[in-house]
Amino acid sequence: MRLYLVTLKSTDSVTSGFLPAAAALGWDVTILTDRPEDYPGQDCLRTDVLDVRALVDTVARHHPPDVIFSNSDHAQAETALAAAYFGLPGKDWRACLSTKNKALTRRALAAAGVETVRSVRLAPGDPLPPWPGPVVVKPREGVASEDVILARDPGEFQRAVAAVRDRRPGQTLVAEEYLEGPLYTLETLGDGRDLRVLGGYRTTLGPLPYFVEERLDWAPELPGREHVLAALAALGVGLGACHTEYVLTDAGPRIIEVNYRVIGDNCDFLLADLLGVPLFEWILRVHAGEPAPVPPPGTGHGAAVSLVADRSGVIVAGPPEQAGESGGLRLWHHALRAVGDRVELTRTNRDYLGLLRVIAADQAAVDDAVDKFRKEQPWLLS
Template sequence: MREKRKIVVVYDKGAASPGEIFKGISRLGRVVFAVRESEYVARIMPVLQRLAEVVVIDESDLAASANTLRSTGASAILTFSERMLGITAQLASELGLLFHSPEVVELLQNKSLQRERLAQSGTDVVPCRRISDLGDWYSAVDEIGFPMVLKPIKGEGSRNTFKIDDFDSGHQIVQKLLAERSVSVSKYFLVSEKFLQGVDTCKISDYVSVESVIVRGAVTHIAVTGKFPLLPPFRETGQFWPTDLDHAECLPVTELASRAIEALGLESGLTHTEIKLTESGPKIIEINGRIGGWINELSLRALGIDLIEVAARIAMGLEIDLHLPEMDKVYFQASNLAPLRKGVLEEVVGESVVRELPNISSYRLVLRPGAKLMGGVNTEEIDLLCGETKDHASMLEVLDTALNAIGFRFSFSGESVTLTGSELWS
């Protein structure tokens, strides 16, 4: 019997769990998890080792790490972790395997370079300025004005992403972030860009994402993902398929995503493109070179398509045959987010009630009681609520009922605070 092909998944915290990855890929070949040493990997290592072979890679010597992976018989490589895209691209280049090139990954991860490429190609223009010191901040104020968005030039999960409405508050935030930066970061640490004002309509939210599959340059858009409103400043609460936009409204959105994918030179893999709906038309928020968070769960329920398997097939050079059925329901996901203060999640109340609610298909905790909350500006999900309804209006009714039924007790420096889901969303 011919030995199964080995598929390397460069793993870290990201858009897919070890179990999802193993289930989606193991039917195609033998999974090898390639990991770097980190606190998170140390915690998850027993799970990885129960599922598959694990290889520890050395970030300081990726050529040697590539040789180690070559010795395992690796025939494909991919990742579902934003923070591992660069390492995966370099390993793929060393191994001669299909993945985004290092140059493409730099465009995907460097928010300033991405804006520049989109503007140079005529795809999308949003005023943007790199910030390495206070002098750059003053120039950004002159060139962009207020309101503006300030964020790390590379990052994920809305970490340290702020809306700046005036000079004084922006000056304080820039000073704080510049003081905290690591000596290992690049010269340009922050990026400021014009705040995109959403359209004032009756839609559920003023932004969407486009989930796309790219095979040898050919793009197939799996879905336009509707979004629930953000919590300040830019923290994501949930999403749903299909979007509440009609067909005519979706066309310019998917067309913009296609042009952006071409502009960045993407030839293969999955992308998650976030787009703001403005009075002057759709505008790119950012393009990500991997599957979006929790998107595979939506895809499995709504379409019966495992996007983890699709990603592996692309990496292996196999044919992709996508049949996209019509969705006869609205499939949704929602998360309660941890407060922005550091603390501890002490207790969750109402889990069993939520699980028994009509139209709720599953409820799971991402953080368990006793978990420490990181605090600060970022999207830290406590849980994931999934459901299916006949339309968008009934989805909002079900969500409202569920958020009122669930409660969380937190401890902040000895102070005990209990909040419902509805209160966390307000």
């Protein structure tokens, strides 16, 4: 079985998730990337992964493909079209576009009668519409909470748009009504016929006006689940993993965004451990045309905690990589930075210093373990 894995920058999901999963399945892997230096020791072909013509041409002059797959936010539509060219299982390229483009997401959900959220597309140079209440400004195709800002009044709205346009010249933005309420995720896996719910998380954000995810707690109950599934059906989400963020507002559930790939920031590894399944193998296998397995219910409680810099500075101390189990408690820490690194605060997910995962029999034990780790092994900046 020959897998072509389409990717841009290196991520834990790829290097510690999908590549080991492909090896466990006995598949041959060729990485298609514009950054082969990020994948030492791997069979890589340098390719413009954001150009479907380049993807098709590169694959066609290499080994015959059995699976063409990507977990990249930015290359889903191109990968889907390349898979279709070779007659392989793949996502609907229209669904990939509609989920990645936040303006198209709002349009599709409104047209299907699933939900209506006030949203305005702001192309470069477009004047700002009148907006008296709280509004969220974000890049139309952004990731990692970059340049997502809450503006509470017209003056803040104008300044937020000007600041983002200054950092992203030529890019289209979206302004949306601020959706207030508890924030959840729904994690799904589909095979093009059945869509399985794997589970979900309750999300804790850092202080507004920014939207940095600081902690995700396993949520045995997922209020609003059926609304989210209706939204995914309207968007055409079917094959593969999907990570959806939504809010329980006073008016009912509302979609924040749909990410047509597996959840990241080590929450994918936490999900696999909570379910006790080879999640990354499952995802690859549905892209090979196999049916999606029925997931077992999650056992225990778990949390993924992002250890976030609160200011700029130089790292003078930080906890090492570690994994351990004691008395039914499992804990992992993945260091994203190193002592001596200079940190420039961005108010995005790029401010993460480390990722902590904890699984225990009850929520109190999870909370205690997180608090103890933070106290005894802090990241320190000078």
